[in-house]
Amino acid sequence: MKNLKIFLIILLIIPNLSFADNQLERNKITKNLRCLICQGQSVYDSDSDFANSMKILVDKKLEEGLSENEIYDFFKEKYGEWILYDPGLNKNTYILWLLPLLIFLLGGAIIMKKLRFKN
Amino acid sequence: MIYSVVGYYALILGLISGSILIYFSIQNFRNSEILDAKILSLSFLQLLFVVISFFGLILSFVVSDFSNETVFNNSHTTKPLFYKITGTWGNHEGSLLLWLLVLTLFIFIFLLRTNNQSIKYKTLTTIFQQIIIVGFFIFLLKTSNPFNYLFPIPEEGLGLNPILQDPALAIHPPILYLGYVGSSIIFSSALAATTLKMVSGSWATHIKKWTLVSWIFLTLGILLGSIWAYYELGWGGFWFWDPVENVSLMPWLALTTLLHCILVLEKKLILTSWVIILSIATFTLSMCGTFLVRSGILNSVHTFANDPERGLFILIFLFVLIFMSLFIFFFFHKEDQNNSINLFWLSKESAIILNNWFMMYFLSVVLIGTVYPIFLDVISSEKISVGPPFYHKLIVPFLIPFLIAMAIGPQLKWIKSNLDSKKILIFLLLVSILISYLVVKNFNKNLLVNTILISSAFYLFFITVRDFFTKKFKNVYQNIAHFGFSLLILSILFNNLLSSEVITNLKVGESYENSKIKIILEDINQTEEKNYNSVVANFKIISSNGKINKMSPELRIYNQPSIVTSEADIKTSLMKDKFIVINLVQNQEYFNVRYQDKPFMLWIWLSVLLFSMGGILSFFKKKI
Numbered sequence: 223m224k225n226l227k228i229f230l231i232i233l234l235i236i237p238n239l240s241f242a243d244n245q246l247e248r249n250k251i252t253k254n255l256r257c258l259i260c261q262g263q264s265v266y267d268s269d270s271d272f273a274n275s276m277k278i279l280v281d282k283k284l285e286e287g288l289s290e291n292e293i294y295d296f297f298k299e300k301y302g303e304w305i306l307y308d309p310g311l312n313k314n315t316y317i318l319w320l321l322p323l324l325i326f327l328l329g330g331a332i333i334m335k336k337l338r339f340k341n
Numbered sequence: 342m343i344y345s346v347v348g349y350y351a352l353i354l355g356l357i358s359g360s361i362l363i364y365f366s367i368q369n370f371r372n373s374e375i376l377d378a379k380i381l382s383l384s385f386l387q388l389l390f391v392v393i394s395f396f397g398l399i400l401s402f403v404v405s406d407f408s409n410e411t412v413f414n415n416s417h418t419t420k421p422l423f424y425k426i427t428g429t430w431g432n433h434e435g436s437l438l439l440w441l442l443v444l445t446l447f448i449f450i451f452l453l454r455t456n457n458q459s460i461k462y463k464t465l466t467t468i469f470q471q472i473i474i475v476g477f478f479i480f481l482l483k484t485s486n487p488f489n490y491l492f493p494i495p496e497e498g499l500g501l502n503p504i505l506q507d508p509a510l511a512i513h514p515p516i517l518y519l520g521y522v523g524s525s526i527i528f529s530s531a532l533a534a535t536t537l538k539m540v541s542g543s544w545a546t547h548i549k550k551w552t553l554v555s556w557i558f559l560t561l562g563i564l565l566g567s568i569w570a571y572y573e574l575g576w577g578g579f580w581f582w583d584p585v586e587n588v589s590l591m592p593w594l595a596l597t598t599l600l601h602c603i604l605v606l607e608k609k610l611i612l613t614s615w616v617i618i619l620s621i622a623t624f625t626l627s628m629c630g631t632f633l634v635r636s637g638i639l640n641s642v643h644t645f646a647n648d649p650e651r652g653l654f655i656l657i658f659l660f661v662l663i664f665m666s667l668f669i670f671f672f673f674h675k676e677d678q679n680n681s682i683n684l685f686w687l688s689k690e691s692a693i694i695l696n697n698w699f700m701m702y703f704l705s706v707v708l709i710g711t712v713y714p715i716f717l718d719v720i721s722s723e724k725i726s727v728g729p730p731f732y733h734k735l736i737v738p739f740l741i742p743f744l745i746a747m748a749i750g751p752q753l754k755w756i757k758s759n760l761d762s763k764k765i766l767i768f769l770l771l772v773s774i775l776i777s778y779l780v781v782k783n784f785n786k787n788l789l790v791n792t793i794l795i796s797s798a799f800y801l802f803f804i805t806v807r808d809f810f811t812k813k814f815k816n817v818y819q820n821i822a823h824f825g826f827s828l829l830i831l832s833i834l835f836n837n838l839l840s841s842e843v844i845t846n847l848k849v850g851e852s853y854e855n856s857k858i859k860i861i862l863e864d865i866n867q868t869e870e871k872n873y874n875s876v877v878a879n880f881k882i883i884s885s886n887g888k889i890n891k892m893s894p895e896l897r898i899y900n901q902p903s904i905v906t907s908e909a910d911i912k913t914s915l916m917k918d919k920f921i922v923i924n925l926v927q928n929q930e931y932f933n934v935r936y937q938d939k940p941f942m943l944w945i946w947l948s949v950l951l952f953s954m955g956g957i958l959s960f961f962k963k964k965i
Contacts, residue, residue: 249842256726262583264728267576269907269924269933307728314723318713322735325705329698338683339691 248280254307345409348397349488355390356478358383363471366464373460381452388445395442398487399429410489417500417901419872427511428501434487441477443522462533469529476658484651500901513565520559521627526551531620536673545607553960556596560953563589577920577937582732587711588630595623598700601693611682621666628659685757692750699743706735744797748804773799801827818959825952832944842937848930859883873899878923894923918942
């Protein structure tokens with residue numbers, strides 16, 4: 223237990239360093255954008271002309287000082303939600319995000335109801 | 342010409358023998374003292390017809406008979422012989438014929454090898470399997486005939502999609518299909534056993550072998566597809582949560598769940614309903630996959646042709662099968678007695694139920710993530726994409742308790758047990774956390790999440806390693822599989838954490854340099870191959886430690902159809918892969934160069950092989 227305590231303390235002390243490196247930021251963003259002319263590839267993974275111009279556009283937006291979410295919003299407005307691989311939580315996606323979790327809870331409930339557990 | 346005609350009539354004969362088989366099986370089912378020899382012979386005959394038909398199609402491809410529409414659409418005279426042959430199943434019609442071949446093969450083997458089960462059970466399984474087979478025959482003949490005649494006969498074919506011209510992809514479909522279609526036997530057999538009220542421990546033992554067979558082939562099939570995507574699609578990834586990948590993962594998850602749950606049925610005669618539901622679900626999910634891929638609803642390299650008629654047929658067929666199984670389940674299956682099932686918290690049963698609970702959750706994530714966008718598009722015509730971030734967010738947090746349970750579960754005994762070695766188990770957990778922390782803190786990336794995730798994987802790793810020594814050969818197959826899984830998760834996590842890449846544009850003679858690496862484009866060679874022109878770029882790559890590697894990625898400009906593909910050059914070593922791929926930058930003499938260092942790639946493949954090895958060994962083990 224002592225080890226665990228020490229470990230937890232160390233864990234809390236270490237600050238979360240944030241990387242401001244544009245290259246990393248760009249990769250992260252382009253991985254979440256769909257290459258619209260490809261078949262199931264992200265902008266990051268694709269080398270098509272479309273994807274390459276998108277990469278340049280993302281770089282430009284980053285230089286302009288837009289945040290990650292602002293860039294997503296920019297693309298969403300331009301191309302629709304289809305372009306984002308990480309669909310946000312909104313009225314269209316409540317079921318998508320919450321149904322699996324509900325199923326998990328429901329599964330647990332069924333197990334507890336059908337089976338009797340004892341120590 | 343002649344091959345197509347033979348192939349076509351063989352298909353019709355196969356359909357006829359299927360119908361006769363159903364008739365004889367019903368007769369035999371009513372009067373079931375001995376198994377009618379006709380059933381086995383007819384089943385063999387049916388298999389023979391499908392084999393003839395399949396060879397008819399292969400030969401049409403080999404001789405480039407363009408009077409056959411399938412050959413015309415998917416082949417070309419300049420294509421190498423090997424890809425003419427594999428092109429047979431590289432298209433919609435041919436792949437369905439292959440599907441049919443495996444269906445008929447499996448029922449024949451089932452009849453041949455099942456000796457210790459009742460005649461009623463064997464005939465009933467045959468009936469259900471033949472319903473599926475006849476359905477596929479009709480589907481093939483009605484909507485996707487591989488032997489359509491073209492007149493006037495075209496001079497030249499349209500060619501096979503070049504990215505499908507690849508050795509891994511040549512064997513990927515047959516292996517995958519053996520897995521998909523293997524689950525049809527589980528489906529038919531579960532329905533037969535339910536009808537006859539014989540879902541029992543001995544049935545569980547009997548069907549476990551079939552479950553293992555499907556599971557092994559499906560695992561290997563997915564592995565091959567993944568390896569192919571890694572080196573051929575040119576982005577260095579191996580899993581993209583693409584709908585078509587998901588479609589193969591869903592039956593895999595269901596099969597893996599079944600494989601665990603069937604052990605409980607074998608030992609304790611509980612969870613009968615659940616085993617039946619899973620058996621039905623596994624094949625239904627395989628069929629759903631076929632529907633999604635073949636109907637053209639999904640946008641992917643696997644979608645050979647978009648034809649609503651085909652989608653509609655499979656959809657109706659699927660509903661018939663689901664309706665039939667639900668009817669049988671609710672009509673014939675009575676929950677075993679009314680006494681509720683008592684379990685001890687600390688027991689192998691409970692651990693397996695926990696596994697099933699999580700597996701079903703993972704399955705529901707994949708299913709909903711794959712199907713929901715289609716659903717939303719239909720009802721509100723709004724298009725959304727569901728990609729890797731969605732799956733990672735919903736799966737990764739649940740993976741942590743799952744991995745820990747996977748380590749502790751096998752320590753428990755059936756019925757009731759005490760954890761004897763609590764101290765060691767806790768000690769190993771602390772060691773895992775400490776090691777992960779020390780490793781992860783060097784990377785400054787999501788420290789907390791990565792530490793927890795990696796430590797749970799390390800935990801499973803250490804415990805399975807310990808089990809190899811303490812348990813020796815007891816349950817060694819299970820341990821190999823779990824060990825392989827821990828290795829897979831660790832390799833994926835470290836691969837993700839340690840990969841680095843360079844993307845740049847270079848022309849001949851230019852170089853790129855950063856603190857870690859120098860990339861020089863020395864020269865390019867152009868050569869003319871049989872059905873494509875090749876451009877090979879020769880790179881010299883100097884790592885920070887002065888090591889020099891020569892790498893030569895290639896661009897292939899295919900003539901028919903005219904498509905450019907890039908062939909990555911990959912230097913695989915034990916600890917890391919070096920991956921380089923080039924692309925043309927339009928109207929310029931520059932190449933777009935993407936170089937990646939990918940640690941532990943080899944381990945990802947090896948660990949999947951390892952856990953399928955667990956399955957293979959378990960299949961061949963002698964009864965204890």
